[in-house]
Structures are given as structure tokens and as C-alpha cells.
Amino acid sequence: MDCCGGTTEHEDDCGEVKVKDSIDAKTVEAAKALESENYSAGFSTTIETDFAPKGLSEDTIRYISAAKNEPEWLLEWRLKAYERWLTMEEPSWAMVRYPKIDYQGYYYYAAPKAGAKYASIDDVPKEILETYEKLGIPLREAEVLLGVEGAVETAAEGREKPRVAVDAVFDSVSVATTFRKELQKAGVIFMSISEAVHEYPDLVKKYLGTVVPQSDNFFATLNSAVFSDGTFVYIPKGVRCPMELSTYFRMNAENTGQFERTLIIADEAAYVSYLEGCTAPMRDENQLHAAVVELVALEDAEIKYSTVQNWWPGDEDGKGGIFNFVTKRGDCRGDRSKISWTQVETGSAVTWKYPSCILRGDDSVGEFYSIAVTNGRQQADTGTKMIHLGKRTKSRIISKGISAGKSDNTYRGLVSVNRKAVNARNFTQCDSLLIGDKCGAHTIPYVENRCASAQLEHEATTTKLSEDQLFYARQRGIAEEDAVALLVNGFVRDVLQHLPMEFAVEAQSLLKVSLEGSVG
Amino acid sequence: MTTALRDFIKNPTPAELELVARYGAQPEDSRRERAFLAFAETGLPHRRMEAWKWTDFKAALKALETPAAASAKDPLPHEGALVFRFTPNGFEAPVNMPEGIRMVEQPGMQAFPGAENVPLGALAAALSGGGKRPATLIFEITSGNLPRLHFVFSGSGQASFARIVFLIRSGASLNLSESYLGGAGLTSTVLEFDLEQDTAINRAIFQRGGADEALAVTGIAHLGANAEMTQTTLSFGAKVARMETRVVHQATGAKLNLNAAYLSGRGFHTDITTNVRHGAPSCVTRQLTKGAVLDGGTGVFQGKFFVPRKTGQHTDADMQHQALLLEDGAQVFAKPELEIYADDVECAHGNTCGALDDAQMFYLRQRGIPENQARAMLTEAFIAEALGKADDSVREVLLAEAQNWLSS
């Protein structure tokens, strides 16, 4: 999808919203929706922070690398990416419009002053812990104290809920990783990538940048140069990771770009389910987020990667919010491997994101399940790429876009089938729902088939909420807003099913919050 | 001027230089200049342009040359039709024109709005005319009772350009057919249709060219209130062939049936590109494109529905593209696109790509039909669906041409 130019025809959105009937009238309020109060994660934390010098230069990169005490090869790797980045142009083909980003106006590294890792969770600054608590992240919950001997096991036994190990990233650095001991017992490596660089340099060196090459695209290259921290996961051969792994990203510092880098490797016949959650406080400046996620699945391995993203989307006038330019890619390197992306996108002012699968191994499987909700002035251009290289590779894409307010929601996807990918299969379903008459829903699938025995099928629909269904629900006594929520939930059901339990519940309430007001 | 243009196209190919020279030989005309500049902006369209990513004229057409092969024979019937012929240097029209049709051979160029969207259409507009050929050929149709108008584009030469404008006045209707038979290294035509209210047009396009030719047929239509346009294309491709249609629903109640079948053999590339703008409420579009491709052949389908915010309410639009890759080595690229800003709409698209349906194959074989015959039957029926709305006078011929190709 190295496409350019894309949009020439833009709709002006001046004038009053047409109020056609009672439903739309409420719907329209929705549009006015997304008032700042609705964003429950929009508080910021006051802590002392160390910044790299503002702006981007070779010095910034050396500063970051030195701050993290990195080996020489990694510094070289960063510098090479930076050199490359200087020659690249920011892509313009996506259906998103945003003011020109001043790459010199950001801090590329911000770390809480007290230092990155804490021996015990009691050493984690109180403010950070409180932040995570407000977000409902189980860092401290159940007395799972990082580095506190014995606590992990006892706490773990006492829990009934499925357990989630959490790595929390606060601005640029990872502040705590829970359940580490227990994971170690299973042979699972789960730590911040900066630590992994020191503790498992061979693994990092072997896989870093092999799925998303340094020069892949403008934002990925930028990330390669300045990535601050992120998560590293390695599941050894034949191991089924005993719990869900999770990272919470939190952007706090002002004018800070966040450039985390995640690398997950599932060795032969390994399995892992990984959850990523994101929040950012409300700030007027647009914050820049350019992450890279690389997944590698070897023979018979399976990786399930779920994201719930509710970065600050900006206020209803489109002021502030996160610019989210993310490169996520999975490589089904081994035969019969499987990578499954599930995403619930409700936040960010601008989203540019195409979690993809390279189906290299024979009989490998790629899946993409997505719910993207836009409201207010949000713009999302998201989708996936399924690259079929191996024999009998299968992919499945289910995308549900919901546009409300004055937002634009674009599905952009590529299904490409190589000549050698005999009997490859793809099924794609893209549905768009429009709530109110000032938003836009767009579907741009690209299909490239070079294999006669492949079967590809794509279906797409664009509709508004059905008045018949709405009436039916209301006739049975369900309040309008609940009826809409019910219908929207029905609309996205196929995707919600693919989220881990706890996440599905969270996603459901997030959907409701995101559309609040837009439905009366 | 000419030298300035030469600089304008980056790294011009010999073909592009030849086109610049041809432009230089045309009489000065600011409209012509504007159209040519729209082309020169990019030169021959190429893969780095989003709308041309799979159909690269710049790469396919290095130099303007007269192809070795002669034009194909015209399968569409001439009896009972008014026949017009375009060759690279000539134009012939019937001597007597019936009541209800007025033909104007305009020596000067008509303004060509929207040129920047259709670089090869702009090229056709800028370079048509000269010799015995009108720069713009205009038809005014005022009757609902005319014989079919049939246009033949053939004859050998380096390049052939034509521009034809149809004004269909309120209440009138037109039955139109075009045969593009190859023979020129580059053929580019642009046809514009202005349908006033309560009008109808049934347009059929037959295209068959040589494997060393480039061809672009650009159609641009504006539909008035309750106007109905039906278009059926049967295209066998060329080295590169682009069959592009852009339609604007301009007033309430317009209806469009936009169908095409492409059949690409080894060394042939067929591109069906369409863009439909629902610029008025309650308009209907039904689009069906079918393709069958052999080893070494390429099929491209790019369809777009654009539904604007204020004017596109109650749009009812459906786009289907279905392709069969009949052999290993065939390739099909598709981009069925929806861009929608109005909420009270029913829009859908579907795209399938692959081999014949197993369940259907079994059903036929259970009834005793041998595998090869079953496959031929299903493929023919598959393609025929896209040709069903062609006018009675040409439909059987189009079907027969498709069948011959499939069974050979």
C-alpha cells in the first residue's frame, strides 16, 4: 500500500447539522459528544521527569542510548536508522489530515526522575502507582509486588480471576513488571526491551528489526532511531504461556513523543496471548506516538495480540489528542503458525495503523479483528495487510467501523497472494456504521491475486443504524440510548468475541463511553 | 512552448517526446493547452500514481510505433445501424442523418473540465483533430426513436485520438455501440455524455486489440433527473488497455447500470476502472464486473463510489467484482472502494477472486456433465451475467465473442 495521493475530494463540513428526526437529533448531540469529561483517563500526573534535549539530532540518539547504557551495536543500529530517516518523506496517502508535525518540537525521551526500574513496587513513585490505579491496572492489586520475594506466588494462589502479568510503560520507560518470577519458572521471558538488551542480547539481536526493517516506513524508521522502551517477550519451545501478558502505555509528560518497541517471539509450538492497553492524559498539544511491534511465530506457534486503545482523542473541536502512527507486523515464519490481531480503537486524534501478517510458513494463519470507533473530529485510517506466501495459508479479516460526530473512519487493507501460495484462502468482511450525517466512512481494500487456486472473498457494507431494529428494541421497552448501545454491540459482536474475557468487558464499556452523547 | 513542455515531463520517454511533438503541430488554442498540460503534469500515467498503480502506460509504451498486427474484424452488426469510422488519420460518417440527430464536426476544441482526473482522456482531447478528423465531434440527440449509432475505431498507425460529445435532450434516448479493434500503437478516445432529464442511453463497448498496443477509452457521463444509463463493456485487453468510466448522478432519480466483462489471455492486460459520484439524492447504481484470466494475463478492477454529505442521501449503490483465475500464472488486482459521507444510504460492495465454485462443479457433474464441459458451462454463464443488459442488437454477438474466447 505504498500508495499516494489518495484523496482529492473532501467534504466541507460547515453549517448546522441537519436534524431529521428524534433519533438523529440525539445522534447529533452525540456528535457534539466527546466532551472532555467523557475521557475518564484524562488526568495527568505531577512527577519529576528527566528529559532528553528537545528535538531530534544525533545527540538526542546518543543521549537516549547512553541513558539506557546500551551496547555499541544498538547505538550504531539507531544511528543508521536516523541517517535513513533524514532522507525519507512523511507519507501522505492515508485519509487523514493533520497539521504538519514539527519533529524538533518534541522530547524524544522522558523518564521519571527516580530512575527506571524499581527493586520493589514500594519504590515506584507513589504518583505513578496512583496513576495506574486510577486507570484500573492491576499493578499493585493482589499484593503482587515486583521483586518482593514470595509475594508473587501467594498472591497468585489467592486469585480466582485469570491472571495477567503487566509491564507498565510510563512515558518512555518501563516501570514495573509483575509476575516475573512465575513466568521465569515457565521459561517465559517478559521484561522491558531495555533490560532484554542487557540480559538477552543474542535474542534481541537475532530478531530486532527482522519483521519491521529499519527502513520500512517513515514512522518505523523514526522509531528505530529513537525508541525509548517497550516490551520483550520470548516463549520457549512448546510452552504455553501460563497467563495473559499485558503492557499498559501511559503518556504523561508534555510535548513528549512515545516510541515504544515491542518484540514478541513464540518459539516452536509456543502460545502466548498478549494485551496492550493505552491511555494518555488530556493535553492540548498533539502528542506523537510512533510505536513498532514485531511478532515472530515459529513452527506451530501461536500469538494472539489484543489492543484496546483509548489515547486522548482531542476535544470536540479537534484540539489536542494523540497522533498515532504505528507499525505492527507479525511474521508467521514457521509452518502451521498463527498470528491473530484484535484491536479496539476508540482513541487518538489521528490513527494510522495497519497490523499485518506475513504468512510465510505453509498452512499458517493470519487474523485481523478490528473495531474502530471515531467521534468528534477523530480521523482513523486503519486496516491490515495479509501477505500470503506459503501454501494453504489462510487469512480472515473482520473490520467494524463506527463513525459518529464529525469524524472520518477509513478501512484500508491489502490481501496479497503470491504465485506460490497455492490454495490460499482469504475472507474479508468490512462493515461501516454511520451515526449522524456529518461523519464519513470509507472502505479501500486492495486485492492482489497471483495464484489461480487461491480463493479470496470480500464483502463490505455501509449503513446507518437500522430504524426498524431500533424501534423493535424500544417497543420492547429498551431506552433509546441502551437500544443504540445494544445494536452497536451487536454490530461489533463478531470482533468482541475474539478479545480475551476481561478485555471484552472493558472494550464494551469503552464503546459506550466513546459513543456517549452521540446516542441521546 | 514545446521545449518548455519537454522539460515539464520528467525523464520523458520517446513516446512522450513524440506526443509533445504532435501537440506542437496542433494549432494554438488555450483550451488545448490546458488539456495537454493536464497530461504533461504526469506524462504517461505510471505505477507511482495511485490510480494507475497496476496499469503502467509509461512502462508499457516506450515508443510510439505502428503495430505489426492489423485491426481485428468487427463482430458487431452494421446493418440497421448508423456507422461512423475513425482511423488514425481519417473520419467517415453516413451521408444522411435521420431526423432527431444533429452532428457537428467542430474544428476547434471544446473546454474539457476535469482533465486532471483523466490524463489519457486529456491527451485524447488535446490531440484529437487534424487531417480529416474533427477536434470535437458533437451529437445532439432529440429523438427517442433512432437507429443504433455504431462507432468503429480501427486502422493501422502510430496513434489515434478522438473526442466525441453526446448531448441527449430531455425525453430522448440513444442506443450506442463502439468497437475498438486495434491497429494503432496508442489509441485514446474520450466520450462525454450529457443526459438531460428523462433520457436513456444503452452503451455497448467491444474492445479487442493486439498484444503490442496501448489503448485507453475514457467515458464521462452526467446524468440528469430520472436519466438512465446502461453500459456494457466486453474487453479483451491489449499490452495495456484501460477502460475508464466516470459517472456523476446530478439530479434525483438517476439510475446507472455499469457492467463489464474482461477476458485476458497471455500477454494481455485489461483494466476496468470506474468512478461514480452520487451527487444527488435517491440515485441508484448497480455495478457488476466479471473477469476471466489465463496464464500470463492480467486483470485489473478499480471501482469507486463517492457519496457526498449533503447531496448523497438515499443513495442505493452496489458494486460487485468477481474474477476467475483460470490457470496458474494468471493475476488479478482489485480495489473496490467506497467513500461515504452521507448516513442514510445503502452501499455495498463485494469482491471474489479465485477458481470456480466446488459446489456448483459437483452439482453439474452429479447430473452427468463431464468436468471440462461443466467448467466451460460455468465459466460462460459466469461471464454472461455481466453482458445481459446489453441491447438486443448486440448482446448475442458479445456473448458469442466471449464464448469463443473461453472455448478456444
Place this chain on the structure above:
Amino acid sequence: MRPMLKITDLSAAVGEDSEAKTILNGLSLDVPAGEVHAIMGPNGAGKSTLSYVLTGRSGYEVTGGSATLNGENVLDMDPETRAAKGMFLSFQYPVEIPGVPVMTFVRTAMNAQRKARGEDEISAPDFIKKSRDVAKTLNLDAEMLKRPVNVGFSGGEKKRLEIYQMMMLEPKFLILDETDSGLDIDALKTVADGVNAMRDPSRGMLVITHYQRLLDYIKPDKVHVLAKGRIIKTGEADLALRLEKEGYDGVLGEAA
């Protein structure tokens, strides 16, 4: 005398190697020429699977046993060869064939079968006459025969069209897979009349159904109960009545 259709210890599976699932599990069944046998059995028992395995649909792997028609092993034949040998399946879910009119379809099938058997093609007038006669017996609208096969047909219309094809092609061995479901009362009678008209000392029939209703019209010589992939009970026509009254649990409880 040798039975017309002889199924011995037939096992079959669906799905790809890794997740293959055995559906038929040592099924044996004989249908002599001239007889009508009914097969009943709970949903998912494998009735349709049996009909597909007998007619050669891909995706089913025969893992054991045999099936012969007039002494010939059919399991290795192409579907069309089996059809030419006289096997006809009335599908539980008839398939839509867009773009192919019914008449064209049936005539192509008929001529292909005749050719395979070394017979002459049917002439157009003969074909049309025959079609008209059959359509009349079945109360089929002639317009329907011009439409593409099964496209946009109602559930009942599809079933009637299967019988139309059966009567046109005059097969030797008939498998009717739930041909009665979806039919209204009059259509059920018409279809049954059609089937009865085909009864002949040289023909065999397997009638898969869930309801006694159909068997009131088409009197079976034997009734088999298929469950868990094999025939677990065989009886006379009255077995169907008992099944209807007592349900599978009642009747099978005693068989087990």
C-alpha cells in the same frame, strides 16, 4: 439375486488429515432393484454424508468398505460417470447456478449422459416436448424453466425442480435427500406422484426423510434407521410409524 445397490461396511470421514472427522462408521445396506428403501435418523447422523459419498462429492474420504451399483464399484468413479450409470441425487440443499437456464442445463446433462452411454443425443423438439410433459405433471410454470438453475427459487420450488430433473433424466438409482422438506401439502403430493411414477422393477430408490408424511405417499419396502454413522435398525414400513410415535430414543433404546 444380487442387490442393485450394495453397501458393505462403509466408513468415511470429512475434513483435512489433521482434523478429519469420521461420519460414516461401518455402514451396510442393500437395495434390490424394484425396491424403495427409506432412511431415517436424527439430525447429523450422516444421511446426507452417505448420499454425497455415494455420488462422489469431494471433501469426503472413504476410509473403508465398499459400495457397488449392479456389481460395479462406484466409489472410484467420477461423479459424472456415476450419473451416467444412473445414479441421481436429489440434493437436500440444491445449488444455485447463476446464468445457466434450467432447460440448457438439463439438456446438456441429458446429452452428456447419453453420450457416455453411447446413445444418440436427444433432438431439440423431443427434448422440448418431454420437458413440457414433465413440467405439466409437476405443475411447474414453464417460465421457471427459463430462469437460471435454482437462483431465486423458493425452498419448495428448488425441491420440485430436483424432481423435474429426475424425471427428465430417468435415472436408474434415485437418492432423495429430504426432498419433502419445504414442500407445501399439494406439492408434496405432486412430488410423491412423480416419484411413484418412476417406480419400476428395474429401479432402486433410497428415500431420506424425517417424516412419515412422505412415506404415506411413497410406500417403502424397508425402513432403515441411520444413527452415529451406521444402520442400527431395519424394519418394514411400520417402523417409520413407530419412530414417529415413540421418537428415536424410544425405538433405539430397545435396539441398543
